[in-house]
Amino acid sequence: MAMTGVLRPGHVQMRVLDLEESIHFYTNVLGLIETGRDSQGRVYFKAWDERDHNSVLIRQADTAGLDFVGFKVDSVATLDQLEADLKAYGVMTERIPAGEMLETGDRVRFLLPTGHTFELYAEKTDIGNGQPYVNPEAWIPAAEHGIAPVRFDHLLCYGPDIEKAQAILQDVLGFYLVEHIELEDGSGDLAIWLSTSIKAHDIAFVRHPEPGKLHHVSFLLDSWEKVLRAADLMSINRVSIDIGPTRHGVTRGTTIYAFDPSGNRFETFCGGYQSYPDGKPIKWTMGDVGRGIFYHDRALNDTFLSVVT
Amino acid sequence: MRYSVQIEETGEVYACTEQQSLLWGLAQLGRKGIPLGCRGGGCGVCKVAITQGDYQTGPMSAAHVTPEERQSGVVLACRCYPRGDLSLRVLGKMQRTVCAPGGGDAAKASEQHQPAVQ
Missing domain, CATH: 3.10.180.10 (2,3-Dihydroxybiphenyl 1,2-Dioxygenase, domain 1)
Structure with missing residues (x-):
């Protein structure tokens, strides 16, 4: 297998000025699927064809913008290795324990020199894309609700x-x-x-x-x-x-x-x-x-x- | 209801209904180069000071309008709706375009001679 290490951007957390208005937008206009809410007031979404529990989180704040982006890595061993590699490179890292974000494992967080908070994580619960893993259909009704990105x-x-x-x-x-x-x-x-x-x-x-x-x-x-x-x-x-x-x-x-x-x-x-x-x-x-x-x-x-x- | 909004710097007056944001009304002037920005109260491009008149506001970013500023009538035009005739001054990045002599075309022309990145 060629694709190892850091696999893809797996989640973003964004600040919104009015939570209810934004939940309507992300659910019915953009057409994401709401997958959870947590005690911090964050609302979790995923696109219909994504299998992991969440990819977009929003929270109410008095400013708009990005809180952080998280990239998924291929294994816990890779997460540990990259954490050590970052430290060896002189990058300060912080570990956020599993469960701080719903259905998501440990996250290794650091600040990019551009001022963006960047995370790596290895585990996020697979809740599927609404299709069985055996003999699925091509798409589901959620694929036509709102803009409905993949x-x-x-x-x-x-x-x-x-x-x-x-x-x-x-x-x-x-x-x-x-x-x-x-x-x-x-x-x-x-x-x-x-x-x-x-x-x-x-x-x-x-x-x-x-x-x-x-x-x-x-x-x-x-x-x-x-x-x-x-x-x-x-x-x-x-x-x-x-x-x-x-x-x-x-x-x-x-x-x-x-x-x-x-x-x-x-x-x-x-x-x-x-x-x-x-x-x-x-x-x-x-x-x-x-x-x-x-x-x-x-x-x-x-x-x-x-x-x- | 339809109200009139005066831009103090230029003396121009435009019409705006209760449902329309001050930025939307301004854009209807059809002037080239008015940067509409995000239109959601997040980016701060359309910052104005209301010097006279009643208005209502929606949520807007505290990164661009502090609570003190808001007390003194500073708002983002995209999240501000008239409730009477208004007078405003332009504070945000669109000042150069709105207030330039000859309107937006002149501002746009001068913009092209500046480097893309400061």
Whole structure:
């Protein structure tokens, strides 16, 4: 088996300004399935085709934004090894005991230099995708409720020192660079797309003065047609759309950026290519950055670099 | 009910109903380059100070509007709804666009000469 170590982004926790309004949005508009609530007031969701208990957590707060992202690793042994590797690399880590998050095992937490709280975990209860593991159907009614993405797929973070975050993710956790936008003066990158799988990105970063900011959390759809259906559902439900439906030059995914009721941007996307760790990274220059981000408009919109939570 | 909202910096007046946010009404001016932001009270781009008139607000991020500011009439326009004729000053990142001489087009043109990242 080739895919070992860090497998995928498995959960995000986001802050929302009005919990009830957000539960309605995540359940009926985005079309996730609520799987639990805990004593801290957090509400847990998963996409219909995900098997693990949860992938999206929200909690009421007086600011919007991202609390943390967690990546699943292939075993408890890997979790222990990566914790030791992070410490050896000089990264301070903290262990959050199993059960602090519902149906989730021990988490190893650390702060990326970009200001984002990053977690690793090995265990989350498999509650299935509503189908038996023997002789399943192709899909279930939940696959048509709301936008109904297949899974939480990746996220884009904004913060300073993206090269330091890249070093930790590459050197310690085994991520690799798929695409990047080089700054005009060649002093570094404006943005990086990193993969820990054969996805074109599992996490991405844009250089930004304020630490710990969220640009978007992304959800995968099966087809371009479903991206268009998502756009219709956004209009039917008066969801604020940032841009799209359109296509990214970077990763080649078809996409819509829109906002949850608290202003946390989310993406519903399809496609993009598959990557492998031996692939040469694709470079974009600042002169063509518009085409890289929004392939059809060929220009950044007003909000791409300025609107984050 | 339909109310009139005055932008103090430019003297412009636009109409806004009770159900529409002040940002939505502003966007209906059709001016290019008004950054609509997140429209959910989270990003802070549309920060304004209400200098006169009654309004209601929805939830908005304390990272962008402190409780003290809120007491003094500072709000995010996307989560603020008029309950009477209003007067406001623009504080957020959209100030450059809304208040630029010649409107948004001039601001947009000047923006293009600035580096993409500060």
